[in-house]
Amino acid sequence: MTKVKSKREMILDIAETNVLSKGFGATSIDEIVAEADITKSGFFYHFRDKNELARALLQRYLETEDAILDDVFNRARELHGDPLHSFLIGLKLLAELMEDLPNGHPGCLVATIAYSERMFDRDVREINRRAIIVWRERFLGMLEEIAALYPPRDDVDLRTVADMISSMVEGGIVLSRAVGEPKVLAEQIVLLRSYIRLLFSAP
Amino acid sequence: MTKVKSKREMILDIAETNVLSKGFGATSIDEIVAEADITKSGFFYHFRDKNELARALLQRYLETEDAILDDVFNRARELHGDPLHSFLIGLKLLAELMEDLPNGHPGCLVATIAYSERMFDRDVREINRRAIIVWRERFLGMLEEIAALYPPRDDVDLRTVADMISSMVEGGIVLSRAVGEPKVLAEQIVLLRSYIRLLFSAP
DNA sequence: TGTACATCAGTGAACGCGCGTTCACTGATGTAC
DNA sequence: TGTACATCAGTGAACGCGCGTTCACTGATGTAC
Numbered sequence: 001m002t003k004v005k006s007k008r009e010m011i012l013d014i015a016e017t018n019v020l021s022k023g024f025g026a027t028s029i030d031e032i033v034a035e036a037d038i039t040k041s042g043f044f045y046h047f048r049d050k051n052e053l054a055r056a057l058l059q060r061y062l063e064t065e066d067a068i069l070d071d072v073f074n075r076a077r078e079l080h081g082d083p084l085h086s087f088l089i090g091l092k093l094l095a096e097l098m099e100d101l102p103n104g105h106p107g108c109l110v111a112t113i114a115y116s117e118r119m120f121d122r123d124v125r126e127i128n129r130r131a132i133i134v135w136r137e138r139f140l141g142m143l144e145e146i147a148a149l150y151p152p153r154d155d156v157d158l159r160t161v162a163d164m165i166s167s168m169v170e171g172g173i174v175l176s177r178a179v180g181e182p183k184v185l186a187e188q189i190v191l192l193r194s195y196i197r198l199l200f201s202a203p
Numbered sequence: 204m205t206k207v208k209s210k211r212e213m214i215l216d217i218a219e220t221n222v223l224s225k226g227f228g229a230t231s232i233d234e235i236v237a238e239a240d241i242t243k244s245g246f247f248y249h250f251r252d253k254n255e256l257a258r259a260l261l262q263r264y265l266e267t268e269d270a271i272l273d274d275v276f277n278r279a280r281e282l283h284g285d286p287l288h289s290f291l292i293g294l295k296l297l298a299e300l301m302e303d304l305p306n307g308h309p310g311c312l313v314a315t316i317a318y319s320e321r322m323f324d325r326d327v328r329e330i331n332r333r334a335i336i337v338w339r340e341r342f343l344g345m346l347e348e349i350a351a352l353y354p355p356r357d358d359v360d361l362r363t364v365a366d367m368i369s370s371m372v373e374g375g376i377v378l379s380r381a382v383g384e385p386k387v388l389a390e391q392i393v394l395l396r397s398y399i400r401l402l403f404s405a406p
Numbered sequence: 407t408g409t410a411c412a413t414c415a416g417t418g419a420a421c422g423c424g425c426g427t428t429c430a431c432t433g434a435t436g437t438a439c
Numbered sequence: 440t441g442t443a444c445a446t447c448a449g450t451g452a453a454c455g456c457g458c459g460t461t462c463a464c465t466g467a468t469g470t471a472c
Contacts, residue, residue: 007415007416021320021321022319022320022321022322023226023228023318023319023322025226025228025229026228026319026321026322028457028458028459029458029459029460030457030458030459038415038416038417039416039417039418040417040418040459040460041416041417041418041419041460041461041462042415042416042417044459044460044461045414045415045416045417046415046416049459049460050459050460107318108377110377110381111314111318111377111381112318113381114377114380114381115226115310115314115315115318115377115380116225116226116229117224117225117380118224118225118229119225119226119229128381129381129382129383131381132378132381132382133382153401154397154400154401156394156397157390160390160391160393160394161394163378163387163390163391164391164394166374166378167371167374167375167377167378167387167391168370168371168374169374170373170374170377170378171369171370171371171372171373171374171375171377172370172374174311174313174314174317174318174370174373174374174377175335175366175369175370175373177317177318177320178313178314178316178317178331178332178334178335179332179335179336180332184366184370187360187363187366188363188366188367188370190363191359191363191364191367194357194359194398194402195397195398195401195402197357198356198357198398198401198402199397199398199401203406210448210449231424231425231426232425232426232427233424233425233426241448241449241450242449242450242451243426243427243450243451244427244428244429244449244450244451244452245448245449245450247426247427247428248447248448248449248450249448249449252426252427253426253427
């Protein structure tokens, strides 16, 4: 119950929530420290400046997202040995995960940063770029394994299909937020699953 | 050559460029008026406050986007009478349009607003919500026409498929920006076209 | 076991800058009679 | 055709607040000898 979190972690938790709902620029250090119950100087003990907060925030976020993806697709692989079917199961699990979030997915930090480029230093933008590439390669590996067994029914570039997974998630989050319907994200992932099935299944 | 634009329109042009690249909060009125070559008071002659700028910006943006979509799908319909084929042509035209933008699509204002909700008043957020609904209904109408002729090969909700078009565009923009590869957006639209074709074509 | 020093996790007060907003005023153009 | 007034499209100076950042200092805990 009374799990002791370090103030540093508290700062990151509070900052993440605020940044995802308002953007990075609109999240002031004053607000963060008020919620974390420390003084502003306490903040600067943990982070040299606001950009360092951004870097730490993004790094932590990417690690947890990666862990979630690892978990989902590993579980899917245990449920079915076939690469196509386990991938389809993985997408279903991912959709369920997104559906179960009480107030919808809070939003993606990668998109937040992409949409306010000029606010961040080169370092942060480069980490963000790498994150997309890592996802691209993760899914590309899985798709190549599938395509080796099930020749695609349309002439598509597998790298582009790999990007589609990130793209669908990012797009689904934007729509969910804009329209105020959390379920939209899960629906879009299910639809992506429909495409993968049509693309690789025998007619 | 020397087309006279009103200062008001200049303000909107400059603001749009800046907001799309840096976000709304990070775009100061000082920067805008410096570029527009007026004083700050001149800005407040045209807009009561910054929120009114946001509303005007969004309304103008949505009108031009709507006009583009009208144009693309009307042209497509002239090229082919069949609803499925003209829709596929429309998506191709859309992809080409996105590809031809010199530095990639500048980013979608709807997403910018979705990602910094708390900065805008209820009015602006509601206009944003309506924009997504309008797109949803536009595409749903086209898809129903298609489905009446070509029964879908997978059990999908057409409203969700309609959302997928917006979602793919929003997601493609996020990816393009994050990874710094403008072509990604066009690729994603082409992939969406692949899905539509597989979904409605006879096996 | 006691003392000296180092590190950790902050505090408190102050800084200067940039921001959105206000307000009284102004020169140029348009309209009524 | 001339005068009076109204509207348009701004100007210039000032405002106060909130922001990120700095800096000297501090009490509690850890470590060496």
